[in-house]
Amino acid sequence: MTLAQTEQKTDTLEIWTLFSIGNFVNSNAERIVEQKWPFRIKGIAGDTFPEDMIDAVETHNNQVWSYLDANGHTDSKKKFEADLLAEIRRIQNAVEISNSHKNIIQLFEKWRKSKRQNYTKLHKLSDEKYEFLLYSFDVNNLDKGQTFELKYTVDLDKGKIKIME
Structure with missing residues (x-):
């Protein structure tokens, strides 16, 4: 609405x-x-x-x-x-494609085990491509700030992810 x-x-x-x-x-x-x-x-x-x-x-x-x-x-x-x-x-x-990728699943599991929270920035590159920037942070130690973890693009046409960093 x-x-x-x-x-x-x-x-x-x-x-x-x-x-x-x-x-x-x-x-x-x-x-x-x-x-x-x-x-x-x-x-x-x-x-x-x-x-x-x-x-x-x-x-x-x-x-x-x-x-x-x-x-x-x-x-x-x-x-x-x-x-x-x-x-x-x-x-x-794009999120569904991301959530089914093994590297991203492993990263979320790592964060869960270490009790870190995540933050995601999303940039639209075109109607077919989105860039995701993943960060993590410790809610018990916010002074440390966030840690860059992963950058990747999702290609909706191909249903694929290209990991950049």
């Missing part, structure tokens, strides 16, 4: 989302798709939020879509949702 808000102070259009905070696939899809649109995407709630928030934000959402449609876009809400859904599917596919 996407919702929107117009930020009055700066005349910046913002699309508000409710279900993407903490969701690797959705938050990355939103970040990537946002680059193609004249607005920022802002997560405003996590797993729980007051029900009346939906109605209030949907009202703003409709204003933003109407504004975009009146200023050069056609069916902006429908096109945005299609863009977002396509990006979500591509990223999900």
Whole structure:
């Protein structure tokens, strides 16, 4: 579900989302798709939020879509949702390919055994290729910062991973 808000102070259009905070696939899809649109995407709630928030934000959402449609876009809400859904599917596919690769499975197992947490940066190279940068960190010793672990690309067309480092 996407919702929107117009930020009055700066005349910046913002699309508000409710279900993407903490969701690797959705938050990355939103970040990537946002680059193609004249607005920022802002997560405003996590797993729980007051029900009346939906109605209030949907009202703003409709204003933003109407504004975009009146200023050069056609069916902006429908096109945005299609863009977002396509990006979500591509990223999900890339994550599934990653999670089935033996080196990545071993790395996650190593982190689990050593009680390290992981952090992943995702870069879209094209509609067929994504770059993953994997880092780990010790939650009991955050002063040490994160450790770079692995860089690889996923080729969706070939269903393959190319490990860089």
